[in-house]
Amino acid sequence: MSGADTEGKSDGEEQAGSGDPRLTVLEQITQAGAESVRDAGALVDPDAFDAVVEAIVGARRVVFFGVGTSAPLCQDAAYRFSAIGVVAAAPADAHVQHVQARLLTAEDVCIVVSHTGSTRETLTAAQAAGEAGATVVAITSFTTSPLTELADHVIVAGTRDLALRLEAMASRLAHLALLDALLVAVAGRDQGRSDAALELYMDVLGEHRL
Numbered sequence: 381m382s383g384a385d386t387e388g389k390s391d392g393e394e395q396a397g398s399g400d401p402r403l404t405v406l407e408q409i410t411q412a413g414a415e416s417v418r419d420a421g422a423l424v425d426p427d428a429f430d431a432v433v434e435a436i437v438g439a440r441r442v443v444f445f446g447v448g449t450s451a452p453l454c455q456d457a458a459y460r461f462s463a464i465g466v467v468a469a470a471p472a473d474a475h476v477q478h479v480q481a482r483l484l485t486a487e488d489v490c491i492v493v494s495h496t497g498s499t500r501e502t503l504t505a506a507q508a509a510g511e512a513g514a515t516v517v518a519i520t521s522f523t524t525s526p527l528t529e530l531a532d533h534v535i536v537a538g539t540r541d542l543a544l545r546l547e548a549m550a551s552r553l554a555h556l557a558l559l560d561a562l563l564v565a566v567a568g569r570d571q572g573r574s575d576a577a578l579e580l581y582m583d584v585l586g587e588h589r590l
Contacts, residue, residue: 417553424535428535433562433566435515435517441469441487443491447502457563461566464578477505478504478508481506481514490517491519492527493519516531518530519555519559535558537551
């Protein structure tokens with residue numbers, strides 16, 4: 381390939397173009413995921429992020445709501461926040477989510493994860509949480525949606541212009557990165573609580589290892 385042919389192309393573009401065609405899907409998915417996570421870090425509103433961190437630090441209880449592909453992210457987040465001393469839960473069943481949302485108070489935080497922000501079950505839980513007085517946080521991919529209208533704080537991690545299926549997969553990585561960033565920020569904001577909880581967490585894990 382001549383210098384003229386390669387001019388203006390990045391190393392990543394050259395590698396993707398000259399790779400094994402059997403790995404095209406792998407290259408496409410990993411590139412979209414990497415771009416999605418990078419965009420999430422660069423484009424998130426720092427004021428909104430900090431407001432959510434403060435809300436979680438001061439909350440009596442944090443409940444994560446999500447259905448479909450967002451549900452595993454919520455369950456993972458609840459587990460990890462519990463490990464740093466935050467009282468957290470992520471009910472999997474949509475009916476249980478609705479009931480739990482109704483039982484929240486003004487001392488609680490409800491974090492709703494939804495790519496589109498327009499899933500009926502998720503919106504029902506978010507609305508119930510808001511009516512109960514809880515602080516509602518939306519982690520989503522679009523600035524305007526029914527969910528963002530219901531939320532007190534919105535963290536948007538959108539994706540690039542991708543095919544629908546690829547976009548949904550990339551958004552999960554962006555939302556996971558945001559949840560991890562919130563986790564680290566909350567842990568740092570209350571270091572004493574986090575250290576004590578993590579010590580217990582490591583003790584428990586040690587009991588399950590050979």
